[in-house]
Amino acid sequence: MENIFECQSITFSYNIADQDKVLPVPILEDLSIAVRPGEFVAVLGHNGSGKSTLAKHLNAILLPQGGVVYVNGIDTREEERLLEIRSHVGMVFQNPDNQIVATVVEEDVAFALENLGVPPAEIRTRVDDALRSVGMYEHRLRAPHQLSGGQKQRVAIAGIIAMRPDCIVLDEPTAMLDPRGRQEVIGTVQELNREFGITVVLITHFMDEAARCGRVVVMDDGKIILDASPREVFSQVELLKSVGLDVPQATELVYRLRQAGIELPGDIIEVEQCVTAIGRLLKGS
Amino acid sequence: MAIIRTENLNYIYGGGTAFEKSAVTNINLEIEQGEFVGIIGHTGSGKSTLIQHFNGLLRPTSGKVYIDGHDIWEKPKEIRKFRFKVGLVFQYPEYQLFEETVYKDIAFGPTNMGLTKDEVDERVLEAAELVGLKDKHMRKSPFELSGGQKRRVAIAGVMAMRPDVLILDEPTAGLDPRGRDMILGEIQRYHIQNKNTVLLVSHSMEDIARYAHKVLVMNRSEVFLYDNVEAVFAHAREIADMGLAVPQITRICIALRDMGYNISPETYTVESAKEQILALLGGR
Numbered sequence: 032m033e034n035i036f037e038c039q040s041i042t043f044s045y046n047i048a049d050q051d052k053v054l055p056v057p058i059l060e061d062l063s064i065a066v067r068p069g070e071f072v073a074v075l076g077h078n079g080s081g082k083s084t085l086a087k088h089l090n091a092i093l094l095p096q097g098g099v100v101y102v103n104g105i106d107t108r109e110e111e112r113l114l115e116i117r118s119h120v121g122m123v124f125q126n127p128d129n130q131i132v133a134t135v136v137e138e139d140v141a142f143a144l145e146n147l148g149v150p151p152a153e154i155r156t157r158v159d160d161a162l163r164s165v166g167m168y169e170h171r172l173r174a175p176h177q178l179s180g181g182q183k184q185r186v187a188i189a190g191i192i193a194m195r196p197d198c199i200v201l202d203e204p205t206a207m208l209d210p211r212g213r214q215e216v217i218g219t220v221q222e223l224n225r226e227f228g229i230t231v232v233l234i235t236h237f238m239d240e241a242a243r244c245g246r247v248v249v250m251d252d253g254k255i256i257l258d259a260s261p262r263e264v265f266s267q268v269e270l271l272k273s274v275g276l277d278v279p280q281a282t283e284l285v286y287r288l289r290q291a292g293i294e295l296p297g298d299i300i301e302v303e304q305c306v307t308a309i310g311r312l313l314k315g316s
Numbered sequence: 317m318a319i320i321r322t323e324n325l326n327y328i329y330g331g332g333t334a335f336e337k338s339a340v341t342n343i344n345l346e347i348e349q350g351e352f353v354g355i356i357g358h359t360g361s362g363k364s365t366l367i368q369h370f371n372g373l374l375r376p377t378s379g380k381v382y383i384d385g386h387d388i389w390e391k392p393k394e395i396r397k398f399r400f401k402v403g404l405v406f407q408y409p410e411y412q413l414f415e416e417t418v419y420k421d422i423a424f425g426p427t428n429m430g431l432t433k434d435e436v437d438e439r440v441l442e443a444a445e446l447v448g449l450k451d452k453h454m455r456k457s458p459f460e461l462s463g464g465q466k467r468r469v470a471i472a473g474v475m476a477m478r479p480d481v482l483i484l485d486e487p488t489a490g491l492d493p494r495g496r497d498m499i500l501g502e503i504q505r506y507h508i509q510n511k512n513t514v515l516l517v518s519h520s521m522e523d524i525a526r527y528a529h530k531v532l533v534m535n536r537s538e539v540f541l542y543d544n545v546e547a548v549f550a551h552a553r554e555i556a557d558m559g560l561a562v563p564q565i566t567r568i569c570i571a572l573r574d575m576g577y578n579i580s581p582e583t584y585t586v587e588s589a590k591e592q593i594l595a596l597l598g599g600r
Contacts, residue, residue: 077492078464125490179359206490209359209519210561236492239564275494280522280564280586287590293597302564306571309593313577316597 033104035119035198035230036066036089041098043084058084060253061098066232068197071224073241073261074234076250077275082234085250086202089232090120103197118147121191123201127183130190136178137162137171140189147194161193164227165219181212185219192223198230199223205237213237238265238279242300249276262298281305317385318346319481319513320370320402325379327365339365341537343379347515347530349480352507354524354545355517357534358559363517366534367483370515371402384480400429403479407486409470413458418449418469421458425477443476446509447502464495471499475506482506483515488523500527522563525549525584533560549582565589 041062044055058081066072076082087093088100091107100107102116124130133139137158144154162168165185175183184204191199201220205213217240223229233244241247247264249257251274257264265271265278268286272278278286278300285299285308295312299305325343330336340362347353357363368374369381372388372395381388388398403425406412415421422443426436444454447468453461458469471487484503488496504527507514518524524531524545531548533540535558541548548555549566556562569583569592577596583589 077494079462203490211358211559236490238493275492277493281568283586284565284568284589284593287586288593291590291594293594302567302571305568306575309568309572310575310577313572313575313593313596 033068034065034101035068035070035103036064036232037099037101038062038064038085038088038095039099039101041088041095041100043088043093043096058253059088059095062253062255063098064248064255064258066198066230068230069224069228071221071231071245072233073244073247074232074250075236075238075241075247075276080250080274081253082250083202084253086122086200086232086234089198089200090122091116092122118194119196120198120200121194121196123184123187123191123199123204125203125206127180127187127207130187131175131183134174135171136167136173136175136186139175139186140171140193143190143194157193157195158189161189164192164223165189166215179212180208181215184208184212184216188216188219188223192229196229198232200232200234202234203236204233205235205240213240217243238277242279249274261300265300266297285309317349318382319349319351319384320347321345321382321385322369323380323382325366325369325381326377327369327374328377329365331377338537340369343539345532345539345542347513349513350511351530352504352514352528353516353530353532354528355515355532355534356519356521356524356555356560357540361534362537363534364485367404367485367515367517370481370483371399371404373404400425400477401479402481402483403474403477405471405474405482405484405487407489408467409474409487410458410463410466413466413470416457417455418444418458418461419454421469422473422476425473429477439476439478440472443472446475446506447472448498464491464499467491467499468502471503478510479512481513481515483517485517486519487516488518488520496523503527519561521555521561521566521584525563533558545584546582549584552581 041059043059044057046053047056074082088095091113094108103119105112105116107116131139132142140158140161141154144157162171165188167185167189205216220231224231235241242261247261248255249264265282268278281302282300285295285305289295295308299308322343322345325340327340328336328338355363369376375389383398383401413421419440422440423436426439449468458466488499500523516528530544532542552562552566552570563584565586566584569579569589570581572579573581579592
């Protein structure tokens with residue numbers, strides 16, 4: 032099956048004015064990545080590693096200065112196909128308050144559909160479906176400012192879902208939320224991926240969120256340094272720490288016990304696995 | 317003596333309207349001078365409302381707030397004095413930067429306190445040093461800096477007023493793990509160096525366990541607990557039921573305890589968990 036995203040050796044620099052000179056600051060360097068339909072990919076990396084710049088290439092907010100990006104086979108430089116690209120890929124950003132435009136939840140979800148000229152009866156169905164799929168249907172008539180941060184992000188996601196995209200790209204959608212809000216948003220996204228096969232690219236600083244994805248990509252200095260399953264990625268404790276990232280505490284505990292000479296598997300990333308493995312060890316002692 | 321004391325503090329939003337809601341209910345709290353207190357509670361638990369009372373941004377609907385023994389609302393005209401004693405760093409403080417240079421932005425608070433130019437200079441440089449800002453940053457526009465550095469400028473601006481109490485609302489939100497560790501380390505250094513009281517609002521129990529001595533848990537507009545870190549972690553299950561995220565390591569230790577192994581359910585650092593497991597394995 033065709034890749035939903037294909038970045039072929041893309042490069043990108045921003046220009047920074049320093050006094051009278053304009054200096055190019057390279058952000059992405061010769062980066063290649065392909066994402067298949069239905070995947071759930073987490074992208075990790077410290078601030079400034081190029082994660083958000085990469086995300087903005089995935090629906091043609093930015094165009095590569097070198098190399099090519101294909102979205103569902105469409106070259107993102109084809110300007111006349113921009114709307115088509117954006118109908119395939121929806122984006123959700125960090126701050127929920129910057130993404131909500133209407134004064135009633137359901138109107139906000141309908142906003143893009145109205146702009147696309149979708150017939151009213153179909154808007155009604157799509158908005159209701161989208162709100163149900165993020166668990167916000169009963170809040171459809173409320174004002175967005177009455178909602179919690181997690182609820183607002185789910186409304187923003189519903190606005191994307193209503194456009195029936197193949198893929199959602201989320202750029203740190205939980206950074207401003209409390210643990211409950213984070214759980215709501217990540218749970219919603221996982222369900223959309225599982226139930227409807229929507230491809231998800233999730234940029235995050237939370238290692239426990241990445242541990243629940245199917246595939247983890249780690250970026251440093253505009254390059255991909257790791258691209259594997261969460262178990263394989265988080266077993267690289269030292270490498271991750273050297274690029275300013277963390278590992279889940281379960282992984283950290285097992286790592287330190289292994290260093291102390293205890294025999295445990297090196298690919299533990301979840302609480303349950305950790306408890307089972309250590310419990311088995313203790314039982315034998 | 318308590319630096320912050322509240323007496324039957326109540327605050328009601330939208331009093332007399334259909335949206336009336338008690339945001340903090342009957343709070344009686346004493347925070348000692350020199351403490352490093354972590355404050356947790358889910359969204360809407362009353363944390364932000366409570367801390368805004370400590371420097372007089374909100375006036376209690378009923379009850380009293382004492383700073384250093386003084387009822388701050390005794391003479392409302394003098395409330396400004398308490399704003400210099402208690403410095404509040406809001407969430408995403410970098411959005412509040414406005415001056416032409418980093419230096420001027422940090423100097424804004426101390427200048428408003430009516431200090432001499434030399435005193436202001438000394439404080440700006442001290443605060444900048446504490447948060448790791450270098451000389452080369454000082455003449456730059458704050459808007460040329462990275463997100464993490466902007467946040468440091470904003471925090472330095474409050475530190476430069478040398479408040480007796482420094483309150484920070486989620487100072488690490490949106491930062492990567494390295495940026496988070498650096499900023500928390502800087503706050504800890506400020507605390508140790510100045511022996512001032514620090515209140516840190518955070519959603520991360522891991523961070524609170526690492527840096528704070530005491531923890532204030534807010535739930536449904538009330539103080540659920542105010543105690544030292546170990547004692548609070550003894551209530552890990554109840555805290556998890558409130559929808560707060562108990563550290564993974566604590567959850568692992570509770571699960572092992574439930575399996576019948578002698579591991580403290582109050583464990584909150586990876587190091588301590590490792591030591592306990594090694595001790596148990598040593599017995600084989």
